Amino acid sequence: MTSPASPNATGPTPGGTTEEPAGSESAPSPAAPRNEAAGPGPAMPRATLTGTFLAMMAREVRVMRKNFLSTFVRVLVQPLMFVFVFAYVLPKVGSGAGAGGFASKDGGPTFATILVPGLVGSAIVMQGMMAAIFPLMMELSWQRSITDRALAPVPVPVLALQKITAAGLQALIAGLLVFPCVLFVHAGGQAPNIHVGNWPVLLLTLVTGSLMCASGGLLLGTLIDPQKSQVLFALVLVPMSMLGCVYYPWAALDHVRWLQIVTLINPMVYVNEGLRTALTPQMEHMPIWAFGSVLILGTAALSWAAARTFTRRVLT
Amino acid sequence: MTASPGPAVRTVDLHKTYTSPRGDVPAVRGIDLEVRPGEFFGLLGPNGAGKSTTIGMLTTLVVPTSGTAEVCGFDVARRPVEVKRRIGMVSQNNTLDADLTAFENLEFRGRYFGLGARDARRRAEELLELFGLTDRRKGVPFEMSGGQVKRLMIARALVHRPEVLFLDEPTAGLDPQNRANLWELLRGLQSRGQTILLTTHYMEEAEALCDRVAVVDHGTVLASDTVEGLKGSAGTDTVITVSFDGAVPEGVHALDRREGVSRIEVGDGQVRVFARSPAGVLGELVAAGAAAGVGVTDAAQLRPSLETVFLTLTGREYRD
Known part of the structure; x- marks a missing residue:
């Protein structure tokens, strides 16, 4: 009951309709799909959930590859400028302009030592959130191109998890690209003191940190009206990165106790403290159980919530 | 045919009510449909009749409020994944993946549905050729013309050889040439055994x-039959409508007793005559006006068509 698999087959269709002679093709008319277009053809393999999930990830990788330069240049410029000014220019300027505090003195940690984990962490968090939010806002807005993948043969919540995985992958790549950039830009004598002291903690932080922020991004993207995305930037992303313990370790906030407590609602704090634990273990950092449990439970809770709100937005 | 036995699409008392802060909006209120395998079925109705909501429920993206809907024997609410395996959907909007080229749109659709990378590329190539889009293979969706977008969306809906193809207002916004091409294309698909359900307001x-055709208005099916059957049951009459610049003259009621006239509807300054043999009716209406001293501002005579079917069923004129 199936026609031959060859795309050139022009034999009579099972339905009994006869084809125009193969040679008599005039102008390529769009109005004449031949037997291969519809109806019985080579049997389709049955799509599995994993297969469809991986195919969607392959699509993300294809798109990421196309936009690689524009995406990741944007990710790199800010941290690069930051280390350039604070770990190179200001220490060189030295005592002038009160910037002396940024230079290492008396064998204490350099500012670069504090900055490296912070900048890697903030790149992960920002990219994870934006990679989830922005495509989603496009897909949910006027043309609703989300239907393209919503019609793929998987439950809609699986599509949400796929989007989290894809944005998490972008976050991870962003973190890995920022790391060498900020590691090697500094003035003489201002090198950051970085070594991987704890590989399991590093991997846990990188992976769950990426996924947690991607799921948080998906959650925000499904809750916030696309027209108000500017507000999202001003009220969520900017305070998050300024107060995310990027430029100082959380322990240093001892002096501003109320802020130390308030910043605990900021997920970026846990990513940065995780990275500090793994990369600069000599510095004071949050206990592993504290950031570890927030990263793991936070990823699970935010993914669950995002899958729910996403499903509610896609299915009306 | 590989289609499963039984109807391709079946709905029973299907309802959808959208809840909004300003109150509930009933979009579909009890629709019963049955589409047989291989059939070309149309949901016809004006904008806002509930056609798109119905097709949304059948394609699993709109959740029914009550009632049941089955596609190829699978309940759309309980077995959405099985339904999605068996359907292709061409929506009214351009829902092409804007980050991918025309070729990649087809390629990845194939992969989502279980084709291996090489088979997916082969199938994409084949469909681009069949739909006359080979020279647009690297085109991105927002650079393509309306007709090309529609063709690509139909090609994409067919990648996995669905049992039922759904099209929501496929020719809305297309120029006459593209519309004619698309009609030809859809007829070709059906002749190869494709079950098709489309909505249209044309x-x-x-x-x-x-x-x-099922004629839909205000979320219910008014009538469902073949086009000929509909005309036979509800639309064999020619409909003559005359508007006067004053009150409808008494004289028009004489037409009620006229041979070949089925009925007369008198409204505010307007009379509508449903007639099996319409010859002379229009003249008599104008004469009745003249006798009463009222002028005629508008007159129309519609021969039996789906338009008169709609008029007969709803008492309202069909407007797009």
Whole structure:
């Protein structure tokens, strides 16, 4: 009951309709799909959930590859400028302009030592959130191109998890690209003191940190009206990165106790403290159980919530 | 045929009510449909009749409020994944993946549905050729013309050889040439055994394409039959409508007793005559006006068509 698999087959269709002679093709008319277009053809393999999930990830990788330069240049410029000014220019300027505090003195940690984990962490968090939010806002807005993948043969919540995985992958790549950039830009004598002291903690932080922020991004993207995305930037992303313990370790906030407590609602704090634990273990950092449990439970809770709100937005 | 036995699409008392802060909006209120395998079925109705909501429920993206809907024997609410395996959907909007080229749109659709990378590329190539889009293979969706977008969306809906193809207002916004091409294309698909359900608000589109038509208005099916059957049951009358610049003259009621006139509807300054043999009716209406001293501001005579079917069923004129 199936026609031959060859795309050139022009034999009579099972339905009994006869084809125009193969040679008599005039102008390529769009109005004449031949037997291969519809109806019985080579049997389709049955799509599995994993297969469809991986195919969607392959699509993300294809798109990421196309936009690689524009995406990741944007990710790199800010941290690069930051280390350039604070770990190179200001220490060189030295005592002038009160910037002396940024230079290492008396064998204490350099500012670069504090900055490296912070900048890697903030790149992960920002990219994870934006990679989830922005495509989603496009897909949910006027043309609703989300239907393209919503019609793929998987439950809609699986599509949400796929989007989290894809944005998490972008976050991870962003973190890995920022790391060498900020590691090697500094003035003489201002090198950051970085070594991987704890590989399991590093991997846990990188992976769950990426996924947690991607799921948080998906959650925000499904809750916030696309027209108000500017507000999202001003009220969520900017305070998050300024107060995310990027430029100082959380322990240093001892002096501003109320802020130390308030910043605990900021997920970026846990990513940065995780990275500090793994990369600069000599510095004071949050206990592993504290950031570890927030990263793991936070990823699970935010993914669950995002899958729910996403499903509610896609299915009306 | 590989289609499963039983109807391709079946709905029973299907309802959808959208809840909004300003109150509930009933979009579909009890729709019963049955589409047989291989059939070209049309949902015809004005904008806002509930057609798109119905097709949304059948394609699993709109959740029914009550009632049941089955596609190829699978309940759309309980087995959405099985339904999605068996359907292709061409929506009214351009829902092409804007980050991918025309070729990649087809390629990845194939991969989502289980084709291996090489088979997916082969199938994409084949469909681009069949739909006359080979020279647009690297085109991105927002650079393509309306007709090309529609063709690509149909090609994409067919990648996995669905049992039922759904099209929501496929020719809305297309120029006459593209519309004619698309009609030809859809007829070709059906002749190869493709079951098709389309929605349209164009009377002539339903007449030109569909084996059977359900006339939908305000979320319910008013009538469902073949085009000929509908005309036979509800629309054999020619409808003559005359508007006067004053009160409808008494004289028009004489027409009620006239041979070949089925009925007369008198409204505010307007009279509508449903007649099996319409010859002379228009003249008599104008004469009745003249006798009463009122002028005629508008007159129309519609021969039996889906338009008169709609008029007969709803008492309202069909407007797009």
